Amino acid sequence: PKSKVAVFVGSSRPGSINRKFAKALGKLGAAKLDFQLVEVDDLPFFDPERENNVPASVQRMKEAVAASDAVLFVTPEYNRGVPAVLKNALDWGTRPWGTNVWDGKLASVTGTSPGVIGTAVAQHQMRTMLTAVGALVLGQPEVYLAYKPELIDEDGNITDEQTATFLQSYLDKLALFAGRLSVRDAQRQT
Numbered sequence: 192p193k194s195k196v197a198v199f200v201g202s203s204r205p206g207s208i209n210r211k212f213a214k215a216l217g218k219l220g221a222a223k224l225d226f227q228l229v230e231v232d233d234l235p236f237f238d239p240e241r242e243n244n245v246p247a248s249v250q251r252m253k254e255a256v257a258a259s260d261a262v263l264f265v266t267p268e269y270n271r272g273v274p275a276v277l278k279n280a281l282d283w284g285t286r287p288w289g290t291n292v293w294d295g296k297l298a299s300v301t302g303t304s305p306g307v308i309g310t311a312v313a314q315h316q317m318r319t320m321l322t323a324v325g326a327l328v329l330g331q332p333e334v335y336l337a338y339k340p341e342l343i344d345e346d347g348n349i350t351d352e353q354t355a356t357f358l359q360s361y362l363d364k365l366a367l368f369a370g371r372l373s374v375r376d377a378q379r380q381t
């Protein structure tokens with residue numbers, strides 16, 4: 192069976208290049224991976240006083256992660272940092288105590304920006320935080336995509352052959368580890 196990937200995009204802008212990139216990755220990896228986009232812009236700001244009666248949006252987000260074999264963060268970079276919506280989702284996912292959904296979950300991080308370093312700084316912040324909450328962060332390949340409008344066509348295809356081949360190898364690796372760490376396997380063993 193295909194591995195389920197819960198995909199978090201750190202931008203809800205209709206024209207978001209990260210959303211476009213996430214969709215292109217989903218299409219490229221469709222033979223092995225089933226991408227499910229998790230919306231994060233309806234999550235309230237994290238508040239520890241609400242954590243024992245979590246909003247439905249938070250519950251939905253946590254269930255989506257729990258049901259997935261891996262999580263993928265496709266992050267923009269704002270002012271050399273991670274967008275607040277992703278940090279917010281990360282914090283909610285750890286609470287209340289004892290219900291941390293990230294613990295032991297395979298996590299991968301990528302992102303795109305028009306700048307030449309293609310969200311490298313934001314991605315590394317995300318990796319640091321994911322490690323801290325117990326996720327198993329896929330270290331390689333690193334994908335820092337310097338976005339050009341012609342790179343992804345209207346149907347969500349990567350137009351540059353070399354880039355597509357590289358991204359395919361990234362998705363293959365994600366699929367390999369997602370399969371090994373599959374939620375279905377974990378359930379079978381318990």
Ligand code: FNR
Nearest residue numbers: 202204207208209267268269270271304305306310
């Ligand atoms: C940016 N952008 C940006 N890009 C980058 O590579 N590093 C950065 O630190 C920043 N900082 C930044 C701050 C602010 C306030 C804005 C509005 C933009 C550019 C950013 O990559 C670009 O707007 C992307 O299009 C944002 O991603 P989405 O929303 O298209 O997915």
